[in-house]
Structure formats: C-alpha cells, structure tokens
Amino acid sequence: MITFPNKTSAILALATLIIAGCGGGSSGGGTPPPSQTPPPDTGGITRTGVAIAVGPVTGFGSVIVNGVRYETDANTSFSDDGQDVQETDLEVGDMVLVKGTIEDDNSTATATSVEVEDTVEGPVTSVNAAEANFVVLGQIVQVGPETSVDDNCPATLDELLNNPPVAGVEVAGPYTVNAVGDTVIAATRFECKAILDEFEINGVVSAHDGTEKFMINDLEVDYSTAGMIQDFPGGLINNDDPVEVTGTVFDDSGVPPVLTASKVEFKGNRLQGAEGDHLEIEGFITRFVSPTDFDVNRIPVTTIPGTTVYEGGSDSDLGRYLKVEVEGEYNDSNVLVATKVDIKPSTAVRVTGAVDSVAGNAFVILGITVNTDTLTTRFEDKWLDVDPFNIGELAMNDYVEARGQELPVGQITAFLVERDDPDTRTELRGFVEPLGENRPNLTVFGVTIVTDGNTVFKDSNEMVFANPDDFWAAVGEGSLIDARGTEAGVQTLLAEEVELEME
Numbered sequence: 001m002i003t004f005p006n007k008t009s010a011i012l013a014l015a016t017l018i019i020a021g022c023g024g025g026s027s028g029g030g031t032p033p034p035s036q037t038p039p040p041d042t043g044g045i046t047r048t049g050v051a052i053a054v055g056p057v058t059g060f061g062s063v064i065v066n067g068v069r070y071e072t073d074a075n076t077s078f079s080d081d082g083q084d085v086q087e088t089d090l091e092v093g094d095m096v097l098v099k100g101t102i103e104d105d106n107s108t109a110t111a112t113s114v115e116v117e118d119t120v121e122g123p124v125t126s127v128n129a130a131e132a133n134f135v136v137l138g139q140i141v142q143v144g145p146e147t148s149v150d151d152n153c154p155a156t157l158d159e160l161l162n163n164p165p166v167a168g169v170e171v172a173g174p175y176t177v178n179a180v181g182d183t184v185i186a187a188t189r190f191e192c193k194a195i196l197d198e199f200e201i202n203g204v205v206s207a208h209d210g211t212e213k214f215m216i217n218d219l220e221v222d223y224s225t226a227g228m229i230q231d232f233p234g235g236l237i238n239n240d241d242p243v244e245v246t247g248t249v250f251d252d253s254g255v256p257p258v259l260t261a262s263k264v265e266f267k268g269n270r271l272q273g274a275e276g277d278h279l280e281i282e283g284f285i286t287r288f289v290s291p292t293d294f295d296v297n298r299i300p301v302t303t304i305p306g307t308t309v310y311e312g313g314s315d316s317d318l319g320r321y322l323k324v325e326v327e328g329e330y331n332d333s334n335v336l337v338a339t340k341v342d343i344k345p346s347t348a349v350r351v352t353g354a355v356d357s358v359a360g361n362a363f364v365i366l367g368i369t370v371n372t373d374t375l376t377t378r379f380e381d382k383w384l385d386v387d388p389f390n391i392g393e394l395a396m397n398d399y400v401e402a403r404g405q406e407l408p409v410g411q412i413t414a415f416l417v418e419r420d421d422p423d424t425r426t427e428l429r430g431f432v433e434p435l436g437e438n439r440p441n442l443t444v445f446g447v448t449i450v451t452d453g454n455t456v457f458k459d460s461n462e463m464v465f466a467n468p469d470d471f472w473a474a475v476g477e478g479s480l481i482d483a484r485g486t487e488a489g490v491q492t493l494l495a496e497e498v499e500l501e502m503e
Contacts, residue, residue: 051102055282056188058378066280070111080116093148093189095172121200123168124160138219140184150191176284223261231266242267282325291315313343352401353426367491369411429482458499
C-alpha cells in the first residue's frame with residue numbers, strides 16, 4: 001500500500017474527460033441524430049463565434065491546437081491543476097481546453113482561457129517495453145510516435161519501474177481502445193515526478209452498485225470516506241458519469257488495485273456547447289454507427305453528405321478507434337455538425353540523423369526530404385533548449401529526429417521535429433520497396449539499407465530472429481521496418497539492427 005499525507009488543494013481537470021462529459025452524448029449505440037441542414041451562408045461576411053478547442057498543444061507563438069493558432073494576450077488566463085500559470089509553463093503535448101472566439105473562415109482565433117488537463121497521475125506499477133506501454137493506477141498508458149516525453153524521465157520505459165528518482169508519472173492524452181480490445185490512454189505527453197503528493201485519475205464510472213465503490217477500467221475506486229462529492233446532478237454518482245478522482249491512498253497488492261478517494265468530482269458539465277458555438281476536437285472515434293452518426297471522445301458528431309470536407313481520406317474510411325480531428329458547430333441538440341473531418345495517419349514513419357541541408361520549410365536527412373508546416377509541425381529542442389524553436393533554428397549537421405507520414409511519396413511530412421544532443425546513430429523507419437534481387441540489402445525511401453553478418457534482425461516484439469533466413473521470409477514489399485546504424489554514404493545506411501514492425 002502507498003500512502004501520502006493529506007494535501008489541501010485537489011488536482012483538477014482533464015481534457016479527455018472534459019470531452020467525455022459533454023452533454024447530449026451517448027456512448028453506446030443509438031438513434032441517429034436528426035437530419036441536418038448546412039450552416040447558413042454568411043454571404044461572404046465573416047462573423048465571430050464562440051470557440052472551444054480540445055487537443056494537444058503542437059506549437060507556440062501564441063498557442064497552436066488542432067492546427068489553429070489561438071492568439072493570446074494579457075487578458076488570456078492560463079491554469080494547470082486549478083492553479084494560475086503563465087503561457088511559458090505550457091509544454092508541447094499538453095492536452096488543453098481552449099475557450100475563446102474564432103472567425104468563420106478560421107482567419108483569426110483568440111483565446112480567453114487555456115486550461116491544461118491531465119489524465120492520470122500516480123506510480124508506475126508495470127512496464128511492457130515490447131508493446132511500448134506501462135500501467136498507472138490500473139490504466140494502460142500507450143506510448144507512440146506522437147508522445148512528448150519530458151526531459152526529467154529516464155531514457156527507457158523499463159527505467160520507470162523501481163527507479164527511486166521516479167516516484168511516478170503525470171500523463172496527458174485521450175482514452176481509446178487498442179487492437180486487442182484493451183482500453184488505453186494514448187499518451188500525448190508524460191513527465192516523471194520525483195515526489196507524488198496525491199494520486200489523480202479521470203475516467204468514466206462503471207460497475208457502480210450503490211456500495212460507494214465503482215470502477216474506472218481496471219481500477220476500483222472506494223469513495224466511502226471521501227470528504228467531497230462535488231457537482232453531481234442530484235448529488236448521486238451513476239454509471240457512465242465522467243469523473244475526476246483524487247486520493248492519497250493507493251493499494252496495488254490485489255486485483256483490482258484500489259484507490260481510496262478523498263474527492264470525486266463530476267466532469268460532465270465542462271463542455272456544454274450552445275447552438276452555433278464552434279468546436280475543434282482531436283481524438284478517437286469512440287462510438288460509430290455510420291459516417292453521419294458517431295462520437296469523438298464521446299462527443300456526438302454528425303456530418304453532412306456532400307458538404308462536410310474530408311482530409312486524409314473520405315467518409316468511407318471512418319470507423320471506431322480511428323483518430324480524427326473534427327471541426328464544426330453545435331446544433332440545437334448539442335450535436336457537433338462537422339464542417340471538416342481530418343483523418344489522421346495511423347502509422348508514423350521517421351528518420352533520425354544529421355541534417356544535410358535546410359531550405360525554406362524543408363530539410364534533408366539521409367537524402368530524404370522532410371517537409372514542415374508552421375501550423376501542423378511540432379518543434380522541440382532538447383539540445384540547446386531554444387524556445388520557441390522552429391525550422392529557422394535548424395542548421396547543417398544538427399542531430400534531428402523527424403516523425404510523420406510519407407507524403408508525397410518518397411518524402412516525409414513531419415508532425416514532430418526534435419533536435420537532440422549530437423550523436424552518430426542514424427535511424428530510418430518506413431516501408432520496404434520491392435525487394436527484387438537486393439538481399440542482403442533493403443530499400444526504404446530510396447535509401448539502401450546494407451545488412452551483413454553483424455546485423456541483428458528482430459521481430460515486432462524485439463525478439464532476435466535465431467536465423468536471419470526467418471527474417472527474410474517474413475519481410476516483403478510494403479513491410480514496415482526500423483533500421484538503426486550509421487550513415488555510410490549518400491542515401492546509404494549500414495544497419496546494426498533491423499526490426500520488423502507491426503503497423
């Protein structure tokens with residue numbers, strides 16, 4: 001059992017459960033929303049409306065969320081855990097709730113308030129490095145290419161466990177369901193804590209039977225001694241209520257682990273939208289009936305065939321657990337009528353190495369062109385701590401990691417560019433081009449990956465192939481691989497390790 005002394009100020013808020021608590025939504029099956037008519041034509045006149053945005057911070061110079069730059073000024077309030085903070089305290093990957101105003105054509109957006117929202121805070125009780133996840137308060141935290149990891153964390157996930165400098169972690173990100181059906185937190189950012197004053201979790205109530213206990217996924221919450229039960233309609237906690245729970249006693253000795261709550265707060269009243277309010281949200285489709293009836297992180301969404309604009313795919317690509325960014329306006333039923341749906345790439349490619357050249361909004365590593373965009377590319381500087389950091393700060397021979405999608409073919413359009421301490425290691429993750437007679441070499445992004453007797457071949461679980469022939473039998477055109485080694489010439493990588501990935 002882990003017990004902390006009482007703390008007078010409770011940790012507040014969370015973007016994913018602000019999202020989950022939106023009124024008018026349904027998490028299960030359902031009646032399709034009433035037919036919609038397009039928003040009225042403004043006749044070319046731009047009007048300003050209320051704006052609500054929920055998503056990860058992807059850049060600064062004001063605050064960039066969901067590709068929109070929200071201007072901030074002396075009147076903008078910033079808060080984190082219910083405490084006033086400064087804009088400079090925000091980090092890339094923080095989940096935030098932005099409220100303000102936005103022009104119909106997205107030309108100008110202004111933030112009146114920015115709230116930083118966390119999902120879970122507590123000790124790490126298990127790590128699965130092969131699957132890139134760990135468990136906090138019974139919640140599986142999935143780490144992926146878009147996850148921003150604070151510099152105060154160790155170099156590997158394994159070091160999060162039983163490591164005295166790390167008492168626990170604070171995680172931001174939305175809930176989703178992985179390929180095997182487990183509910184997980186898709187981490188947009190996590191940072192490590194040397195001291196934990198209390199535990200916090202945001203989630204949805206289930207298995208509540210009136211005994212002052214309920215479940216949040218695989219965590220049992222005991223609120224029989226809670227001093228505060230706050231903001232619940234009718235004063236009662238019910239199944240499917242979005243809640244924030246804080247406490248100072250956590251027992252992980254049994255199954256399920258138990259958090260003894262000192263406070264339980266209803267979070268379903270944080271994102272009530274009035275008719276005509278503008279909302280932009282990035283997250284996962286948590287309920288799907290049809291392309292005109294689905295939820296994004298439990299917010300009900302409808303689309304207008306022939307009017308809603310799709311990017312990165314079409315309405316036929318929509319489905320449960322797909323990651324999307326939706327923009328639109330609330331109707332009088334508190335349903336979000338989408339004017340645009342941006343389908344996010346499910347598989348990230350990357351290249352890490354020394355910069356060959358920089359020109360305009362693009363740079364080259366290992367002969368591969370990496371394209372960036374001031375609104376959609378997240379820039380981080382972990383070497384010189386330049387802030388704000390952008391492509392104008394990049395120089396030849398800087399050691400950089402770029403993650404994104406293959407767009408256009410043979411190039412990378414980056415959603416993350418990270419400069420780090422100089423190193424000689426080069427890494428390339430992408431799809432194998434036709435093998436032909438190339439063995440023992442592979443080609444990815446036009447780069448020749450040279451393998452020899454010293455190359456280690458691994459499967460997607462990081463298990464070494466006992467016989468390299470087994471690797472070559474498994475790999476083929478279109479396979480996703482991750483090669484690590486040294487740059488050996490123009491578009492040539494001498495591989496020390498090649499791992500066959502799962503998309």
